[in-house]
Amino acid sequence: MTPARDTSAKAVRTALLLLLAARLVLGLAYSALNPLGEAPDEAVHYAYISFIGREARLPVGSEMTQGKHPPLYYLTAALLARWTGLDFTFLRSNPDVGVTAEAAAPNFFVHTSLEDWPWRGGALAMHLARLLSVLCGVILTAATYALGRAIWPNWYSMHLAAAAFVAFLSETLFVGGSVNNDVPAATFATLALWAALRSRRPRDAILAGLFMGLGLLTKASTGALWPVIGLAIFAREWRSHSGWRRALTRVALAGVPAVAVASSWLWRNWRLYGDFLGWPVVLATVDQRQGPLGWGDLLQLARGWFYSFWGKFGGAGHLALPAPLYAIWIILAVAAIIGWLRWWHLARRNGRYIPLYVSLADRLVLLGSPALVILWTVSYSRVALGTDQGRLLFPALAPMALLLVAGLAAWFPAGRQGWLVGGFTGLMALVAAAALYAGIVRPFTPPAPPDSQEIAQASSVGRTFGNDLELVALRWGDRTGTPQTPSTRLTLYWRLGQPTRNDLRTVLRLIDRDGNLVWEWKRSPGAGRFSTDRWPPGRLVADAYHIPAAALDKMARAEVGVYSFPVGIWLSVQEAAAPAQYLTLYSIEE
Secondary structure (H helix, E strand, C coil), rough: CCCCCCCCHHHHHHHHHHHHHHHHHHHHHHHHHCCCCCCCCCHHHHHHHHHHHHCCCCCCCCCCCCHHHHCCCHHHHHHHHHHHCCCCHHHECCCCCCCCCCEEEECEEEEHHHHHCCHHHHHHHHHHHHHHHHHHHHHHHHHHHHHHHHHHCCCHHHHHHHHHHHHCCHHHHHCCCCCCCCHHHHHHHHHHHHHHHHCHHHHHHHHHHHHHHHHHHHHHHHHHHHHHHHHHHHHHHHHHHHHHHHCCCCCHHHHHHHHHHHHHHHHHHHHEEEEEECCHHHHHCCCCCCHHHHHHHHHHHHHHHHHHHCEEEEECCCCCCCCCHHHHHHHHHHHHHHHHHHHHHHHHHHCCCCCCCCHHHHHHHHHHHHHHHHHHHHHHCCECCCCCCHEEEEEEEHHHHHHHHHHCCCCCCHHHHHHHHHHHHHHHHHHHHHHHHHHHCCCCCCCCCCCCHHCCCCCEEEEEEECCEEEEEEEEEEEEECCCCCEEEEEEEECCCCCCCEECCCCCCCCCCCCCEEEEEEEEECCCCHHHHHHCCEEEEEEEECCCCHHHHHHCEEEEEEEEECCEEECCECCCCCCCCCCCCCCCCC
């Protein structure tokens, strides 16, 4: 039994187009507002693209960290952005980055005006690679709708709600707005599942095989779905009384183009490494697990998958979203699980329709896809660390979305399931917008200037480096840190007299009585959160250092210098008896 058509075809098309447009707009917003390099492994993914574009070849062995991945996404991005030059001058590491709540800065890179609009050079190249991911996210949304329609042909409210889940899931927007192959891989995987269920025509099996091959050329983990796709095609034919011979023929029609499409990469791996998937390269470029995968590790994996499946941002997935957003997602998940139990109860009581009264092929896709992707990731976790990332489950994202939404549908009467589309879509969109602000805009906003009371408690300095940067004041603070690593806080207060196009860096160093360097820290002032070429004239910027107690105990003199990055031109201290690179902040002789 299937549900009656629950809305008109014209209304569905309009709703789907609006949903795809909304996904595109939000995807572009995530892509444009997230500073470059501030997504998991984004810099090394871009390095892979740059290598292909510059060298006109694929990396061999461990030349590139991400060279372990199949090349389709990277080749496409390199072709799209090769004309930009694919340089790295805009990517400037931030030594003050940290992945804990106490860290001085969340950003892996110092973001200068080289990243500003209009984009140019390497920054433009990275944005073009991000655009490729954004467009794949739109296609993934449409493919989720199509997969739902292949399983439940007339249940349009469920198709739209599942597509809305994928469109507005915060992690898909974040990862799908970065230089990364996860969303493109999920797109091909979903298209392959859709083609496998679309009909029993030979061309659909061939189409499924083409998408399988393209998925494998994008990310090897999509290979976990090949058994599901093959079994689904076989089951669809076999259950239609076509016979097992014809069913096997259909499976072959999918398998042959799948292998043919991926054959060049598979053969290259075998020829270079003696393994079709290039496993020796994988082992050489990942942090390998030491010891067996225990129950504690599995619990850690599950916890990491849960949080990062819904949304954890930042360059190491270290920026958790506000707790209320996770609470909303937990409520949705629990409601979906209870909804499935409710479907089961209704079916046993009076034989009413439940969503899993579908074909064997459909059940294989809905349940087998998540199961095999999870097993694949757990198997990979036996040798590799850092696999507690929900995006690794994205090849099965569309079936998971369909299962969740079908569970939620149990709470709505048959004639009121249009409410599910409107309410669920609106909720997911609002949460996605909130996550954009909480996970990207707020963490990377420049710090507020110090207040007048803080400045009044500092010691006046009033010395200028070059013609621009003035050290207004400094303040020695109390001991901080932990009992094991005590430190003392020193805050310098800087100000620009006029705008500069230079990325100025400071060097704070401590010298002992014999003139030896005992401690030094080079940074962009303010822990790299606000590059000097973005400072408005007259704005004060607090620049706090935590000096180790061991170095402070040996200190006879503390001094600071300023230079222009990356050229290394030093700015002399003005009003000194003679030009000097360093200004003395403290001397034991004083």
